[in-house]
Amino acid sequence: MKPRIAIDAMGGDEGVRVMLGGAAEARHRHERFTFLLVGDEKQIKAGLDNHPNLRAASEILHTEEVVKGEDKPSQALRKSKNSSMGLAIQAVKSGDCSAAVSAGNTGALMAMAKLALRTMPGIDRPALAALLPTLEDTDMVMLDLGANTECDARNLVQFAIMGAVYSQIIFGFERPRTGLLNIGTEESKGTEALRDAAAALRAATHLPMHFQGFTEADKISRGDVDVVVTDGFSGNIALKALEGTARFVTDLLKRSFQSSLRSKIGFLISRPATELLKHHLDPNNHNGAVFLGLNGVVVKSHGSASIKGVANAVEVAARLVEDNITQRIGDVLKDFDTSAIASNGVAASGSGSQGSDGFPK
Template sequence: MASGPRIAIDAMGGDSGPPAMVAGAASAFERRSDLTFLLFGDQSAIRAELDGHAALAAACQIVHCDDVIAGTEKPSQAIRRAKTSSMGRAIAAVKAGEAQAAVSGGNTGALMAMAKLALRTMPGIDRPALAALLPTLGENDLVMLDLGANTECDVQNLVQFAVMGAAYARVVLDLDRPRVQLLNIGTEELKGTDELKEAAAILRRSTDVGMSFDGFIEADKISRGGADVVVTDGFSGNIALKSVEGTARFVTDLLRRAFTSSVRSKIGFLISRPATELLRHHLDPNNHNGAVFLGLNGLVVKSHGSANDKGVANAIRVAARMVREDLTRKISEDLASVSLPNSQAAQ
């Protein structure tokens, strides 16, 4: 029996369901054969996909679930079926210690609600945050949080997000002291809300935490490569994320239109194809797939609903790496080094 991480997978989640989820697990397993999986969902559909992956099948256990959470369901509706749905039972496996992390491509709101209810927040964390990797022009991707879990945040939330984001960046980006910045309307110390300015003051004093706090960053600098972790509230973070994604699609669509507008442009496309392929690879969301709910007593990774097998494999690798690096312990240790007013983290 392999001794590596055991990952619970909601095989019914995402736009493609079992085909993408099982193929993604197979791809991840090819790179790390110490992984094992619990696959939750329709047994016949999952087994049909496993028939093409004999090596993976030996490392999997199927847990049959008739119930599937639809992408259109409200979290309040979905949470009532946490005990019967493939998503809910995958999370329950983490809570019970049957798996070390859960991966789902399903309804984000439902996944967050179920995970928070089942796993609860870590000691010293008031609210969990949704973090993801974004491409940059620098040497590595950056971690951004919160991306929609909390529309309003106070000082403690922002500082806790910074600590969690830095710990996550040390794990997934292999950085000793990630550069952390708060998203703001300007870089000057006097700019922004009182919450942002107070959070910045606390982070500047927190020199014992494994991060380098570099003040504020404006939205147009997010992708330049000057920061490793960008911290904000979920309202602003979700808007910024959608803007980045929309801009990426705009650029690729504009290039496609330009390269097909005439015979000359088509010839130009053939000449510049290596560069455009590099651009396509850099902007492909499957290469950065795997958003994480940080701050829970258990690891849950959200795969993009439209992710293909490569994207699912990346989400699984993110989950497995967090398990191996014991991310939850790192966050707890860092929280103990931060002095927050009226915070449980200081106790």
């Protein structure tokens, strides 16, 4: 299947310029990609003058209505039939496109995608998954990052299955090492939902993962696990803490190197190492969060992503389409009935990231 991707050209901090630039860069890397560019036709046509390779592989779907960053999901849903975000998702639902990419409001994107595409059989709630850097050669998958503020054991097991399949596709791992985020590694630690989910995953040895039990937050970036599973409340906090720490370290290094002439000389000597650190921590190199569990592929780009970041998000969307992630998750669920998993009585809530894009600005 040649990926045809719907681009919400109006989303994100810079809108058309960055979204078209990212699509053009992805098209330059992969000539098989084609696009439906959704948004203001006049702006899009002007932007395509700078990207003839993208123009030759794209169609334009005109709309002037845009979901704003401050719109609540309920407000955005009222725009779903005519907004650039809503029309991009509708293109996936109709089968005109195989995936949608938007840098707009995460809460709105989640609400629209869930309403239009619905959750796939065997999945109670979709989860937001992203790639995060580690000390190892590959990134890791973490979910949920803000779509569901409260989760029961069944939700967590479903997230683990989806995250493992995602890791298989992106990194080629046969049985990704998977852990549940907890306050300790002992089996007695954590909430009832966590303990019940861990028991179910330990017993289900046929699942496409190597379940490693509980993992603590300070081990997330070490690369000891390939998939970290948690509820959206804890996941969003952990994500922002990680990104905040990364900015703290880079800002502290910058301040230290500017403190004296000797420090400036030291910076010049160590510049190759600091550039490597900067590259490793650059969120654009890990851009493209995915709503897993829907009947279709929807990818969320960071709102302030660069052209390179948007291109990476487009490539993630195409990879998931080509490797048929929805069917692969469904195949695993056919052999594993999560409805039998004990519930702790906590009902999973709706989007926990209303008005937020799930990432620090």
